[in-house]
Amino acid sequence: HSGVRMHLATTELDMGPPVSYCTYPLHGSAFDEMWREVEKRGVAAIKSEDGEENALFQAIRRQGVARELPLVVETLRTFAEGRVRVRDNQVVDGQGRPVAGFDLTDEIERIVERAKI
Template identity: 45%
Template sequence: MFELGWFSTARGKGSRNLLTAVLDSIQKGELKARISFVFCSREPGESAETDAFFELVKNYKIPLVTFSYQKYKTRVNGNDEIPGSILPQWRLDYDREVINRLKEYNPQLCVLAGYMLIMGPEMCSRYNIINLHPATPWGPKGTWKEVIWELMQQKAAETGAMIHLVTPELDRGPVVSYCRFPIQTDSLKPLWDSIAKRTVNDIKTAEGEDNSLFKAIRHQETIRELPLIVRSIKAISEGRVNIRKGQVTDNCGQTIPGYDLSAEIDHLIQGRE
């Protein structure tokens, strides 16, 4: 059985939905794998949302390992991390303690699902870890909100989502899989026309994320995210995609720039657009 490890900070409903989507696929027999552990960087009592996540894990009878990032940071008087910078020693020590607490498990693949910490070199070398980024491999960097604003600024023809291998450098690991979809379509044309004479800054000020085009692009993104995660795990578990020594290869051992799952994802979401 293909062994998965699951990492989450579990800040909200999205984290529960990700876990449930994969477990549903396993229970239906679509994904021949099992989640051998769930690790959370919070502990019981730190957040009502996280406690709800813990209850879900308990109901599925999955081993749960917790280690509070915030409590550890306070205990060691850790300084704040600077995005894009080398992790401070206390953060590397935190990762080392996580590895120690997970030493009895040997997952073939780990999934970051709402895990809000950057992983250091030791963690990245210990496990094959994947994460979701809400854009194509050649698309904008940043959060999903930043991505959408940049797409609107560029008047981009398409966008998508990708699964990438986690490295210490944020959102820059080798691409494992991706899907793409057009956003300059007949159905979206009236929304593009409605902002033709407006700048993105004007839209942010007047409407922000309530803008109709912003919401439409986000909808097209979100309906693909869960299927992409599940199908990516499936492709890896079946050997169609392999991760070896930090490289992504196909079933013949050839390095690939990501496995295109667009057709599979489009088929899965028919009727939800």
């Protein structure tokens, strides 16, 4: 699996506590052939020859990009609904319990699926 996260803003990029996140699988029909290519060629060869132009790298990145904006919007919605908030620089749920990021995977996957229509 891979995923996308939003962090509480701090002076260092992406170093604040996670506010929200979503995950997505890296296997299945969209990825399997590309993984076989990685197994045949080896990670070191792909890194040195293809780098970020590698088909698998690009496919994984596309999946992440497709979820970035929906995650921003849904994170703002969870704040507006009171499902998550920040208290004393700590992310807490609606009952005030600390959370290590609010999992919005289900919401984000529904949005991504609707966008494919």
